[in-house]
Amino acid sequence: MPGTEQRLIQRADRVAFMDTDTTGSTPAFTRMTGFTTMTGSKEPKEYSRQYVDESTERSDVVGYAPGVEYSFDRHTNNPVHEKIAEISDKEKVGSDTHVDIVTVDLFTEDDEGRCKAIKRTYAVIPDSDGDGTDALIYSGNFKAVSQIEEGYATSDDEWQTATYTKGEIPQS
Numbered sequence: 001m002p003g004t005e006q007r008l009i010q011r012a013d014r015v016a017f018m019d020t021d022t023t024g025s026t027p028a029f030t031r032m033t034g035f036t037t038m039t040g041s042k043e044p045k046e047y048s049r050q051y052v053d054e055s056t057e058r059s060d061v062v063g064y065a066p067g068v069e070y071s072f073d074r075h076t077n078n079p080v081h082e083k084i085a086e087i088s089d090k091e092k093v094g095s096d097t098h099v100d101i102v103t104v105d106l107f108t109e110d111d112e113g114r115c116k117a118i119k120r121t122y123a124v125i126p127d128s129d130g131d132g133t134d135a136l137i138y139s140g141n142f143k144a145v146s147q148i149e150e151g152y153a154t155s156d157d158e159w160q161t162a163t164y165t166k167g168e169i170p171q172s
Contacts, residue, residue: 013107017153017162019100020079029102029153029162032080037071037139064144068101068122071139074129081138088126088138097124098145102164104153114169117153117162121146 016038017029032038045063050056074081087097100121108116122142131137151166 007107009107013105015104015106015159017102017104017164018080018083019102020083027100027164028079029100029164030079031160031162032072032101034075034078034081035070035072036137037069039069041067041069043067066120066144067125068142069139070142071137073135074138084124084126084140085129085138087124088129088140098122099124099142101142102151102153102162104159104162106159110169112154114152114154116169117151117164119149119151119164119166120144 016032018032019027020030021028043065044061045065046059047062048057048059050058070084072081072084074085083099086092098121100119102117102119104115104117106115121144123145125141125143126138127140129136129138131139149166150168151164152169153162153164155162
């Protein structure tokens with residue numbers, strides 16, 4: 001667009017927060033720090049077919065099986081690491097592996113400090129721990145349990161924690 005300056009969005013401008021509340025009352029979305037990998041994958045499900053009167057196959061996306069590959073250097077006094085490590089170390093199953101994650105696009109911040117965000121429940125699917133010789137590394141995947149929920153996030157501590165609100169950002 002003429003006259004509009006474009007800016008490269010850095011990976012650090014999209015941050016994630018996990019609900020680390022253990023009481024089940026008020027969500028406590030804590031920034032997911034110390035991660036060396038956090039790569040999302042949509043894993044679309046396709047319906048492909050070729051009709052007899054056409055020379056080209058058709059494909060439609062009929063669903064998704066989204067996930068996020070993760071790897072982190074384990075740190076002490078980190079509630080996100082503690083939650084994931086407990087799921088992995090105790091080999092938890094079923095809903096005991098579910099975590100709520102809010103992903104915030106800091107590059108969308110408005111004048112009121114609100115950023116676009118999505119929230120989703122994931123199952124923690126541990127893969128390995130102990131890889132590496134310099135740090136204790138945990139890795140695995142977060143696999144979607146719920147649909148995405150659109151909303152926005154705010155922070156009172158420079159994005160170390162976040163407050164998530166479902167819905168559109170209110171117009172000022």
